[in-house]
Amino acid sequence: MRPMPRRPVLGLLAAAALAAAGPVLAQSxxxxxxxxxxxxxxxxxxxxxxxxxxxxxxxxxxxxxxxxxxxxxxxxxxxxxxxxxxxxxxxxxxxxxxxxxxxxxxxxxxxxxxxxxxxxxxxxxxxxDNYIQEPAYLTGMIAAGMSKSGRIGMVGGYPIPEVNRLMNAFIAGAREVNPKTEFSISFINSWFDPPKAKEAAFAMIDKGADVMYAERFGVSDAARERKVLAIGNVIDTQASYPDTVVASALWHxxxxxxxxxxxxxxxxxxxxxxxxxxxxxxQGSALAPLGTFESKVPAELKARVKAKEKAILDGSFTVKVDDSAPKAK
Known part of the structure; x- marks a missing residue:
């Protein structure tokens, strides 16, 4: 029997190898x-x-x-x-x-x-977990600097470590700017109930809060309706609330x-x-751009926040991780 030429044999072997590799490549x-x-x-x-x-x-x-x-x-x-x-x-x-x-x-x-x-x-x-306590601290600074009444309302889902640490960081940031800031704190015991969060926010606004910490959906709606300010959490919702949401702590x-x-x-x-x-x-978290509030936030406050952000990034300032339930004060 006449032997097959070497080149076609190599070609067949290569084709067989590719065929065998096909499923592996497909599973890549x-x-x-x-x-x-x-x-x-x-x-x-x-x-x-x-x-x-x-x-x-x-x-x-x-x-x-x-x-x-x-x-x-x-x-x-x-x-x-x-x-x-x-x-x-x-x-x-x-x-x-x-x-x-x-x-x-x-x-x-x-x-x-x-x-x-x-x-x-x-x-x-x-x-x-969403360890975004650092930008949460920065948004607290902005909230206190923008509040005229010195009263801030905070509505959360559940008082668990993942929520508590962000609220506590926010409170610490606010107190750096205004140590006399007063906080109202409420939990709706749900991860997704915008109407309930909205009602909780209304109650705080009625008692004098002029900045709301929107840990849950629904809070910014209440703030917009009552014409007070809001601070976002995890995502940037300013496009939907251009006259309400000043800043947000973003999670990436x-x-x-x-x-x-x-x-x-x-x-x-x-x-x-x-x-x-x-x-x-x-780069797993960040402070959202001020956007529509760029010209509304005082230059001195922006400079102070920028300096604190730099200190966080270079390691000269550490935001404390406090998982305990935040206390109204």
Whole structure:
């Protein structure tokens, strides 16, 4: 039998190699799933969703999510995604810690990145949180400087560490500018109930608050209706409230997501605390531009805030992390 020429044989071998590599190359785009207990437009969750959608738009990942997942269904949804071939599962396990960690133990080869008040769990359960207390401090300075009555209202979801630390940082920033600032504080015991947050804000405004800290949706609506000012949290809503929202403490989830994806792709994902990647140093948080209030905020106050921001970034000033329930005073 006549032997085949060497070049065609090499060509066939190369073609076979490419065919064999095909499925591997096709799988190079990571499958990522996210599980949210609230609507995806809720401010905290929206930042995670934004970062994951950006990665999907770049062609790095295939991204799917479930929203409004009840606590009782969380474990079931996690297992469905784990069985569905998703290499990374992202979510918020604050109210379902035990169930989420149980699922992670059952799938040790998958990566889990969960919002959590707890610590990482080896080998594959990493945690994150919105450590944006630094810009929250700066917005507190702005709030006190813009308040004429010296009274500030604060409406939060739940008095848990993730909320408390931002409120306490805001209060500390305000007191740096005006130590006599008085605060009204209320929690609506919900992560997404704009009407309830709005009513709580109305009550504070009626008692003299002329600046509102809008930790929840609904507060800025009340401020706009009563023609007082508001400070945003996590996202920048000034475009929707150009005459109301002075400034916001922004959370950028992109650094955290980028690190997690890189580690999963490299096969190096492990249990660690990603919280630090939400700080200003790592561009995980920032003070939103003053925008429509650029000319309305006094130059002296802007200079003072800018100096404090510089001190935070160069490490000469540290915003204290205080997870205790804030106290009205």
């Amino acid at each position: 785009k990571l499958k990522v799933a996210a599980i949210y207990t609230v609507p995806v437009e809720q401010q905290w969750v929206s930042r995670i969703d934004k970062a994951l959608k950006a990665a999907a738009a770049r062609g790095e990942i295939e991204y799917v999510f479930s929203e409004n997942v009840a606590n009782a269904d969380y474990e079931r949804v996690m297992r469905q995604y784990a069985e569905g071939g998703h290499a990374l599962i992202v979510g918020e396990s604050f109210a379902v810690e035990a169930a989420a960690r149980k699922v992670a133990r059952d799938y040790p080869k998958l990566a889990f990145l969960m919002g959590s008040s707890g610590k990482p769990q080896a080998p594959n359960f990493s945690v994150f 989830m992109e650094p955290t997501i980028a690190r997690a994806l890189a580690h999963v792709k490299a096969g190096q994902f492990k249990a660690e605390d990603y919280g630090v990647y939400s700080t200003m140093k790592h």
